[in-house]
Amino acid sequence: MAISSDFSVAISGAGLSGLCLAQYLMRAGIDVHVYERDPGPFVRQQGYRIILDRYGLEALRESLSRPLYRLALATGDQPGGHLHFTDSRLRDAFTITFKDEPHATRQVDRLTLRSILMSGLDGRIHYGKAAVAVDDGGPAGLRLRFADGGAVAASVVVGADGVGSSLRAQLMPDAGPASTPMVGVYGRSPLRLGGRSVIPDALSTSGVLAIADRPGRAFFFTSMRFGEDPREAFARLAPGSYAPIGEDYVMWGLLLRREEVPPGLRGDLLALRDLAARMSADFHPLIGRLVDTAELDATVLNPFASGRRPQRWAVPRATMMGDAVHVMPPFGAHGGNTALRDAVLLGGKLVDARANGTPVEEAIAAYQAEMVPYAFRAVDTAARLMHRLTGGAAAPHWVLTRVLPRLHRVTVPEA
Helix, strand or coil, X not given: CCCEEEEEEEEXXXXXXXXXXXXXXXXXXXXXXXXECCCCCCCCCCCCEEEECHHHHHHHHHHCCHHHHHHHHHHCECCCCEEEEEECCXXXXXXXXXXXXXXXXXXXXXXXXXXXXXXXXCCCEEECCCEEEEEECCCCCEEEEECCCCEEEECEEEECCCCCCCCHHHHCCCCCCEEEXXXXXXXXXXXXXXCEECCCHXXXXXEEEEECCCCCCEEEEEEECCCCCHHHHHHHHCCCCCCCCCCCEEEEEEEEEHXXXXXXXXXXXXXXXXXXXXXXCCCCHHHHHHHHCCCXXXXXXXXXXXXXXXXXXXXXXXXXXXXXXXXXXXXXXXXXXXXXXXXXXXXXXXXHHHXXXXXXXXXXXXXXXXXXXXXXXXXXXXXXXXXXXXXXXXXXXXXXXXXXXHHCCECCCCC
């Protein structure tokens, strides 16, 4: 489809939602450009496995070309059928069994999905461009300014630049995210060592949340198995695009209270992994092996934050998506799906406005009115789950770690 030059959208942030919106708008013939603060596409770790629910899958189906959508499905896999809640020795407290909906969910690697979303956007993603402000550009537009002194004109500006958004204070002046008491140290470890899986058969299709004896500490892990080797799938369905990872792995996260993390640790990868090893020393030996074999450069520290509902949108032709507006603790697998849902909702409103002659301000206001309720239901749900599973209430924690595990078999043998 030919790209129209009389209407343009500038997106700050090349994460999942920003790229998804760019794909949607480009396929609809709208001139769209993405501006990313990082100097390149894969210079930092941005997450591991995510589970796409029906909203996430629908967003990809509506935004991507058929080959790219097939690529997302081919490199993904069916998510695990169970989530085990255990004590620190991996004895079951209780298990959640997910509904068998083979076409409604998919587990995917975040970096692989991001690479798929970049495909075909050649010349439309600009790196090393940290957005700092939005200026009035006249009767029909805005100017997006960058830290390097440059600026671009656009009909609409979208902030999709994550929890550390530089645009949020201007566009949503009353809605900075709130800190929570929890942080996560995340890592990625090989699924196979010496040709054998490090995850026993009993947990091969499960996620595990092991809750420590000490309140406020837990360890989560699950496998990411690619349905098809990404390198082969990319060569078949998106020749010339880059497959950033190809080996199956285990993603894990150690959940801690914020005060347990020494200051200045975020960029010290060796110290982060040492902290994870030290804080998980009393857990089952399997957990120690995961930490010991983790890829050092894939270890990250993530302080958990919780978005606050915006009461005022200050620039009518600008808006925000994803973690920039509704960051949430990583409980319930809603963050990425909600961001992708934002992208297709906003994209649809803008495309319809162009087709119908509706003022773009009305389209953006309609997007915001629809997005805020569903997004903050997800925020509230994630915050409740975090409090329930890592809070300091003595009685529920005692039941989870002492009573229920004694009623069940040992999930994983000690040796």
